[in-house]
Amino acid sequence: MTRCLLPFMLAAGLAGCSVFDSDPLGDARAAFETQDYMAARDLAAAVLEADASDAPALELMARIHLAMGQGADAIAALDRLEVAGDAPGDTDLLRAEALLQTGETSDALALIEDDQAAEAWRLRALAARQANDIPAAARAFARGRNAEGDKTRLYPAEASFHLDTADLAAAGEAVALANDVAPDRVETLFVTARLAQAQGDQVLALAKYLRIIEKTPLDRPALLGAIAASEHTGQPGITRHLIAYGAETRPFDSEFIYQTARVDAWDGNWEAVRERMQAHEAELENHGSARLLYAEALLNLGQVETARAMASPVLARRRDAEAERLRQALEAAS
Template structure:
């Protein structure tokens, strides 16, 4: 919140100038409108102007407390509510407001005491969240369950309970609760974010993106909605759509660790490892595995391997199943001529079904450096290539169904690294994934290779034909390919639609 306050300083000065000449009543009206439109930072600025002229305006103080809660400012809200108490003008729901403020301040004991006094669904929600803060999940679940049968709006309780159940590993229960919350409050921030996170956890990335986008439209200042959008766009490989969102967030909340991480991710995609390191240096001690891995990779890429080794070692001890951490540590160990350590690090991954061709290459290099080439050859001979390829194929096909283009590209590229350009359907699916991710040039080139291998395959002709039409590269040839595909597969609805749209365009 300190970062947000600094970011809003310039806006505050601007609005202060534009507010000149407005009466306190007009400013109050404008604040109420901004609050109703979920533009809470704007509302806070007008309310501050009103209170500067009359510090005891109880209407402005009450709205200020609610605004501060929406902005995550628990300390400010508690202070404002105390002023209202001194004036004898506490709102009817002051106990719920103060309990929420205490949750934000991480004063869980005080929040729990207030929540227990509220005989409503909202009271049980506050009680449950306080129990979570106090590391008592059993009591938290009991409070959530109790709240479901009490009066009052249950959308926020159902949303928080949904995320609790998702964390507990019961995705089906989480989905039921989120659906109920969204039904009760279709535009509520909590139901939208809960639905997005559950869809994300289930691999339904386009659906998750839709929920995050809806939340951002309705709640334009929601950090969770904006961060969620950017994260999903990155996972889908739609980085150009993510860039303006990250830039906007960096302007609004400079220094926010999550935003710095997202900026660094974009620099990494561009191969600018110096920028990655410089961006993450101010928060290099932050306990975030994603950030630590990215920072460590920047150090490796910049030949600062000795600095990366302790970080990567700690990450692997915490997450021994993390393949990316394992291969990055092996790279760093090889760079420092510690082949024996690299051999032991990469071996479990290289001989597993999850191992990539790059992992195998690292394994063989480490084995040679450690004088254990014969051992590596024996282990690789015993590994099942069929199992490895089947795993990759299943991952790629699943990613296509879920429209997770980045994951699909990764899986099919790995298959391609094992099989070369010998499988037309692998290449066809890879071309399709690249096209959906916006990599049109790569998609066309790969689709051409697939067509060379299977010139009469309807799906292959459709992929290339539609690419040529959709991109405008060669409409006449694309139309011809689509006509041939439709003749070869007359019952294929997708091909028929592509042909109809191509003719109509």
């Protein structure tokens, strides 16, 4: 089933990875620009394997690590650049973001204390979010809008902030600005999809999520978003393909173990659900929806009391439709 979907999803990733390429650093930069960070990392690593002191490759690797949320690795690369005397002009911004990723907020803010550019305000906003200071984050994003400099990353970050605080009007404004500046960047596509979902436009959300997967085939949040959106649009074929693709590319990911069990449940194969859940019970212990599905499988297999014991901790704290449906089924079976 996944074979017909994989070429579509992997096309972008394969495009920059030809074995006949003769410029690994150029290819790494190209992959970075298209946001295929895993390919960029591997290509830059090959350059550094040949010459561990290659300054352009070290700088690129630092930026790749930042893009992947690997702050400690980014700091290590920046340290090597500084020792060699090849630190890039935006070293303080790069190091500040890396420090934010490693939880060293005070040190991060100290590095950009005098920087009034848009990127510095984005980092201040992120620091405020980490501290759960919503008003300070909003002020920092507002200052960033009026600041000088590149705002490619500011606008999607602001949109994400407003989506997280359920301010759809402000999110819509930030999403529009992000699309004006860089409509095909992953961050812009992602916040556009999230806003569309929040506004009930699941078709647009699905299109944006699929575009992210086309660009970066292993993007987990986009894949999960696409699964949810395709299900809401009533396209079970796409949903099944996406789940199968996720299970194939992330065989040990507990979320896709659960998603695959959902497919078994749709097919009425409750024994397969039980076996899958039982085999991964430890990994799924804190996954509420997986526990409810496991309980539903046990219920359908006639193990009512075991199902009740499995579901009870989740039902005690959840009142959503999924939990209510199982609660009623258990009551009916009593």
